[in-house]
Amino acid sequence: FSNGTSPASLQAPLYGIFDDRPDGCPPCPRCFDCHYEEFKCLQYGNCSSTNGKCACPPGFGGEDCAEPLCGALADGKNRSPREGDKCDCKDGWEGVNCNVCTENRACDALMPLGTGGVCYKQGVVVHENFQMCNVTNKAILDQIDPRTAEVTFSCNDDSRTCNFQFWVNEKESFYCALDTCQWSVQDTDLKNVTKYECENIKCSCVPGRFLCGEDGSVDIGEFLEESIAGPASLIQQHTYAGSSRDGSRFEEPAMNDLISQIFGDEYIALACRSGECLYESEVPGYTRPIKEINSPLIASIIAGCALLVIAIVLISWYFARRAAYKKWGAIRLGEGMEDDAARLMVDHKPMALQFEDVSYNLKGKQILTGISGIAQPGQIMAIMGASGAGKSTFLDILARKNKRGHVMGSMFINGEKALDNEYRNVVGYVDQEDTLMPTLTVHETILTSALLRLPADMGLLVKQQRAIEVMQQLGIYHIKDQMIGSEEGKGRGISGGEKRRVGIACELVTSPSILFLDEPTSGLDAYNAFNVVECLVTLAKTYNRTVIFTIHQPRSNIVALFDQLILLAKGRTVYSGPFSTCQAYFDSIATHVRQASTSQTIS
Numbered sequence: 001f002s003n004g005t006s007p008a009s010l011q012a013p014l015y016g017i018f019d020d021r022p023d024g025c026p027p028c029p030r031c032f033d034c035h036y037e038e039f040k041c042l043q044y045g046n047c048s049s050t051n052g053k054c055a056c057p058p059g060f061g062g063e064d065c066a067e068p069l070c071g072a073l074a075d076g077k078n079r080s081p082r083e084g085d086k087c088d089c090k091d092g093w094e095g096v097n098c099n100v101c102t103e104n105r106a107c108d109a110l111m112p113l114g115t116g117g118v119c120y121k122q123g124v125v126v127h128e129n130f131q132m133c134n135v136t137n138k139a140i141l142d143q144i145d146p147r148t149a150e151v152t153f154s155c156n157d158d159s160r161t162c163n164f165q166f167w168v169n170e171k172e173s174f175y176c177a178l179d180t181c182q183w184s185v186q187d188t189d190l191k192n193v194t195k196y197e198c199e200n201i202k203c204s205c206v207p208g209r210f211l212c213g214e215d216g217s218v219d220i221g222e223f224l225e226e227s228i229a230g231p232a233s234l235i236q237q238h239t240y241a242g243s244s245r246d247g248s249r250f251e252e253p254a255m256n257d258l259i260s261q262i263f264g265d266e267y268i269a270l271a272c273r274s275g276e277c278l279y280e281s282e283v284p285g286y287t288r289p290i291k292e293i294n295s296p297l298i299a300s301i302i303a304g305c306a307l308l309v310i311a312i313v314l315i316s317w318y319f320a321r322r323a324a325y326k327k328w329g330a331i332r333l334g335e336g337m338e339d340d341a342a343r344l345m346v347d348h349k350p351m352a353l354q355f356e357d358v359s360y361n362l363k364g365k366q367i368l369t370g371i372s373g374i375a376q377p378g379q380i381m382a383i384m385g386a387s388g389a390g391k392s393t394f395l396d397i398l399a400r401k402n403k404r405g406h407v408m409g410s411m412f413i414n415g416e417k418a419l420d421n422e423y424r425n426v427v428g429y430v431d432q433e434d435t436l437m438p439t440l441t442v443h444e445t446i447l448t449s450a451l452l453r454l455p456a457d458m459g460l461l462v463k464q465q466r467a468i469e470v471m472q473q474l475g476i477y478h479i480k481d482q483m484i485g486s487e488e489g490k491g492r493g494i495s496g497g498e499k500r501r502v503g504i505a506c507e508l509v510t511s512p513s514i515l516f517l518d519e520p521t522s523g524l525d526a527y528n529a530f531n532v533v534e535c536l537v538t539l540a541k542t543y544n545r546t547v548i549f550t551i552h553q554p555r556s557n558i559v560a561l562f563d564q565l566i567l568l569a570k571g572r573t574v575y576s577g578p579f580s581t582c583q584a585y586f587d588s589i590a591t592h593v594r595q596a597s598t599s600q601t602i603s
């Protein structure tokens with residue numbers, strides 16, 4: 001729609017073909033499209049500018065978000081709409097629309113590795129929580145008897161918004177959207193109070209429902225739209241000595257007036273159950289368990305180790321003497337160091353990187369929106385997209401390079417959140433620019449990096465061995481004594497592909513578990529570009545590293561080496577998943593586009 005054509009105006013000619021219908025035929029109803037006046041997204045769901053469909057909040061579905069969804073919140077987009085009068089929730093879930101977890105194991109399905117979920121029920125929001133409340137005002141319950149009245153309430157930490165739905169006999173009567181919200185918990189010796197306070201609220205009726213025009217009931221539709229404005233709050237109070245105000249209460253000045261006039265009560269009183277699925281480490285107040293120190297056991301382990309070390313030293317000394325006598329030669333200095341270096345290479349912890357809903361906003365400009373995916377150890381993940389699509393920005397965010405804007409979303413290492421410092425210790429980042437000193441040799445360059453970046457208590461011989469090891473790994477050992485060189489300097493130096501591999505080697509000396517590379521093939525000819533990527537594949541597969549890089553217009557022989565692909569356009573995901581299934585996905589889109597353009601041509 002870049003030429004200013006709206007979806008609605010594109011669709012208008014489609015209806016034109018029905019104008020020639022024979023007399024007497026009723027006009028065809030319009031397909032649902034929320035751009036038209038007659039259609040509306042309930043629950044204040046957003047109307048998609050591209051396809052005219054409603055984006056419903058969790059637990060609601062159908063074309064206009066009117067239908068409660070059943071099953072479990074963990075089923076995501078595959079939730080079944082309600083068929084009868086009530087939802088059958090899956091084990092571990094409850095609520096009119098099955099959004100509230102009741103057991104930890106129900107949350108496992110929402111965790112990236114399928115385990116470690118906690119159903120956090122304390123009522124305060126961490127990311128997005130859901131509450132199921134029974135209305136407890138006696139006057140209201142007497143008036144609607146034998147029906148029941150319930151409220152669902154959920155809040156989102158990212159957007160600082162909440163939403164509220166009022167249900168009678170599990171049929172939604174009206175709903176509200178609250179914004180500019182904040183929440184707090186106050187826990188003293190006397191009481192525990194959780195408050196959700198929002199500056200603004202707007203409410204709407206579901207037409208034809210109880211309180212909203214159903215036969216025999218009042219219609220508060222106009223009152224809701226005109227009088228309810230805020231501020232609104234949901235306050236949950238538990239007094240340890242007991243108080244008449246214990247429980248939850250929803251308050252809004254105009255709503256309180258209405259409740260007081262009709263039922264004589266001060267506010268809507270509620271009894272709520274709350275649930276939010278979190279990782280154990282995300283639960284507020286979580287502290288990592290400290291292992292108990294068992295002094296006698298430690299003393300015996302130390303004694304055992306000391307005896308073992310003495311035995312090893314004596315045995316080694318005996319065999320070394322025998323070998324020295326046998327060979328009539330000296331024992332080589334640094335023997336065994338090669339093993340140490342190889343161990344460093346192999347002994348790293350394989351790490352899966354999962355990222356969910358990553359977005360980035362810089363000074364009001366939305367650069368990235370909702371990017372998710374997972375890269376497993378031993379895999380190559382390529383981030384592709386046109387120039388300006390956001391590849392480098394996204395790679396920087398994954399590598400946790402300092403960014404000036406606001407980063408949103410979650411990142412997990414082997415299913416757990418990691419602090420920035422811990423994270424930076426296990427990742428390496430290779431920049432697009434070559435920042436190598438032209439006057440050093442390949443060996444000197446990599447050794448300098450090893451000396452500067454490996455731990456101070458690691459022996460010099462191990463560091464030297466490590467530099468040699470990575471040169472062999474990356475196939476640059478044969479040029480170890482050549483100068484890096486530069487275009488301007490005398491003599492050409494090593495090739496662009498070799499320079500790129502030297503840059504990678506400088507990062508690899510620390511044996512990172514996850515390696516990020518920004519455009520590792522840029523400026524290289526086809527042969528060198530393939531060699532660099534092939535060498536990254538060997539690194540990932542042989543040493544179980546996770547390799548993630550951005551790449552621009554790779555040739556087909558390079559593309560065939562990818563395990564995971566993220567394709568971006570204007571900061572949004574076009575495709576994220578295994579490379580093996582992307583072709584089928586693009587074919588399915590192509591068919592869809594062909595069908596759309598054919599129907600447009602007909603009209």
Ligand SMILES: Nc1ncnc2c1ncn2[C@@H]1O[C@H](COP(=O)(O)OP(=O)(O)OP(=O)(O)O)[C@@H](O)[C@H]1O
Pocket residue numbers: 362367385386387388389390391392393394552
């Ligand atoms: N510091 C910044 N200030 C303003 N805009 C920025 C900044 N950083 C990135 N952008 C914008 O974000 C978008 C994505 O930039 P990015 O460099 O990530 O794209 P890219 O896909 O890596 O492009 P290329 O392939 O050309 O390197 C661009 O529109 C860019 O102008």
